[in-house]
Amino acid sequence: xxxxxxxxxxxxxxxxxxxxxxxxxxxxxxxxxxxxxxxxxxxxxxxxxxxxxxxxxxxxxxxxxxxxxxxxxxxxxxxxxxxxxxxx
Numbered sequence: 001x002x003x004x005x006x007x008x009x010x011x012x013x014x015x016x017x018x019x020x021x022x023x024x025x026x027x028x029x030x031x032x033x034x035x036x037x038x039x040x041x042x043x044x045x046x047x048x049x050x051x052x053x054x055x056x057x058x059x060x061x062x063x064x065x066x067x068x069x070x071x072x073x074x075x076x077x078x079x080x081x082x083x084x085x086x087x088x
Contacts, residue, residue, distance in 0.1 A: 006049065007049075033052055
């Protein structure tokens with residue numbers, strides 16, 4: 001297993017280009033696992049694994065799919081002209 005760097009909430013927010021509140025919301029929603037390096041629940045110092053951010057980005061990544069130009073779509077009035085399965 002490769003060693004992963006620990007990031008503060010602020011560092012994670014900066015890397016993703018979002019606010020601290022957004023990262024905290026993702027933590028509450030279970031998108032990120034966290035490590036408390038502080039003294040229990042009274043003085044928590046939350047850290048995120050760099051790997052958690054990479055996994056998050058990979059889960060959210062979507063390739064751009066170009067829209068179909070209207071001229072290439074079959075006419076709504078006559079869809080059977082393009083897609084008639086009975087003409088086989």
